[in-house]
Amino acid sequence: QKEVEQNSGPLSVPEGAIASLNCTYSDRVSQSFFWYRQYSGKSPELIMSIYSNGDKEDGRFTAQLNKASQYVSLLIRDSQPSDSATYLCAVTAFSGYSTLTFGKGTMLLVSP
Amino acid sequence: DTEVTQTPKHLVMGMTNKKSLKCEQHMGHRAMYWYKQKAKKPPELMFVYSYEKLSINESVPSRFSPECPNSSLLNLHLHALQPEDSALYLCASSQDRSTDTQYFGPGTRLTVL
Numbered sequence: 001q002k003e004v005e006q007n008s009g010p011l012s013v014p015e016g017a018i019a020s021l022n023c024t025y026s027d028r029v030s031q032s033f034f035w036y037r038q039y040s041g042k043s044p045e046l047i048m049s050i051y052s053n054g055d056k057e058d059g060r061f062t063a064q065l066n067k068a069s070q071y072v073s074l075l076i077r078d079s080q081p082s083d084s085a086t087y088l089c090a091v092t093a094f095s096g097y098s099t100l101t102f103g104k105g106t107m108l109l110v111s112p
Numbered sequence: 113d114t115e116v117t118q119t120p121k122h123l124v125m126g127m128t129n130k131k132s133l134k135c136e137q138h139m140g141h142r143a144m145y146w147y148k149q150k151a152k153k154p155p156e157l158m159f160v161y162s163y164e165k166l167s168i169n170e171s172v173p174s175r176f177s178p179e180c181p182n183s184s185l186l187n188l189h190l191h192a193l194q195p196e197d198s199a200l201y202l203c204a205s206s207q208d209r210s211t212d213t214q215y216f217g218p219g220t221r222l223t224v225l
Contacts, residue, residue, distance in 0.1 A: 032212040102154035
């Protein structure tokens, strides 16, 4: 049974701070890792994808992957109130076809 | 352009009604997905279509019937639903089944009375 674990939160940070969101996964053959942002009542929006160990930066967002530790994280620099949302970690393992396994999501609250 | 569209945005139906949800993408993607999402839960996969053929059915009750008329369109036909089927129904697409990046549509908020 593939599992993706996230702290449900809420994670509260002040405006301008760095928010750190963490995710662990159980399936060692997992190959692709995604972070989606979901505002209340809206659909998931892709923020970042990462496939190899190390860091990947895109604007204020940095995804970090450590396959040996089965750990993926998302850092949000200079957090803004508009970043307040639920962040879903999703993992997939290619085996002829791929399906996403989602974590339960971490709610982030950025206070002005 | 990574746009997936879904209609309607909201749908209220009785347990005896028949309705359909529609999803469309014009990105040339060959894999399309239906998910169901309940409040404060992650999306749950329902169906996967690859090259217009149903490739995954996650043991979804037969009152949900998917259809893929062509490579750009995906429908979900609903009949004799239960109140517990009320949820946000999400469509997603990816380049093909071997490509992981899935892009979600805005969803249809379904309420079953």
